[in-house]
Amino acid sequence: MKTILKDIEEFDRALFGAIFRLKWAPLTRLLRLFTLLGTAGFLWGMLAAVAFIFGGFRLSHLLVPWGAVAISWTCAEGSKHLFNRTRPYISDTGIAPLIKTPSSSSFPSGHSATAAAGAITLSFAYPAFAPAFVAAGFLVALSRVYLGVHYPFDVAAGLLIGSVVAAALLMLA
Numbered sequence: 001m002k003t004i005l006k007d008i009e010e011f012d013r014a015l016f017g018a019i020f021r022l023k024w025a026p027l028t029r030l031l032r033l034f035t036l037l038g039t040a041g042f043l044w045g046m047l048a049a050v051a052f053i054f055g056g057f058r059l060s061h062l063l064v065p066w067g068a069v070a071i072s073w074t075c076a077e078g079s080k081h082l083f084n085r086t087r088p089y090i091s092d093t094g095i096a097p098l099i100k101t102p103s104s105s106s107f108p109s110g111h112s113a114t115a116a117a118g119a120i121t122l123s124f125a126y127p128a129f130a131p132a133f134v135a136a137g138f139l140v141a142l143s144r145v146y147l148g149v150h151y152p153f154d155v156a157a158g159l160l161i162g163s164v165v166a167a168a169l170l171m172l173a
Helices: 002-021 025-037 039-054 059-083 110-125 127-146 152-172
Strands: none
Touching: 002 127, 002 152, 025 039, 025 127, 039 059, 039 110, 039 127, 059 110, 059 152, 110 127, 110 152, 127 152
16 A cells, blocks of 8 residues: 555656646746636636626526635645645755745645636536636646646645535535
8 A cells, every 4th residue: 555655646746747847938927827816716706706797696606606616715725734745845945936835735735626616616607608717727726736836636636625515516506
C-alpha cells in the first residue's frame, strides 16, 4: 500500500512539474485573472447574480449556485485542516509561484471546488451558456497548478467536492 501511495504522489508531482513548466505570457496573464476572479467563488456568485437579473429573476437560479459555491468552499477550506498537505512551493524551494502565495494547506483546492459547483449549477440553470461556464471553470482549476500553488490531485479533489455538492443541491432543487 505504501508503494502505491508513493507512486501516486510521484505521479502527482511529475504532472505538476509538466504543467508548471509550460509558460506563455498571454496564458499566464489569463490564468492570473481567472485565479483572482475564482477566489472564494467570486466569479460564480457574480455570474449567478447577473444571470438572475437579466435571466428572468428565477430565485432558484440564484440561490442554487450561491449555495453550491458556499458549501463547496466551506467543505474544501474546512478539510484542508484534516489533510494539511504542503503546497508545491514549500515542498520544493525551486518553485517560484506566479501569484501571491496562499497560507492555507494545499489539499483540496477551494478554487477548484467552487469552480465545479458554479460551472455545474449555472450550466443547469442556463444551458445555452454551459460551454462558457465549463471553460471558465476549467481555467480557474488549471490556473492553480499553472501558477504553482496546487498539485493536480489537489485540484481534482476540489473538483470532486464541487461536483458532489452541485449534484446534491440540484437534486434537492
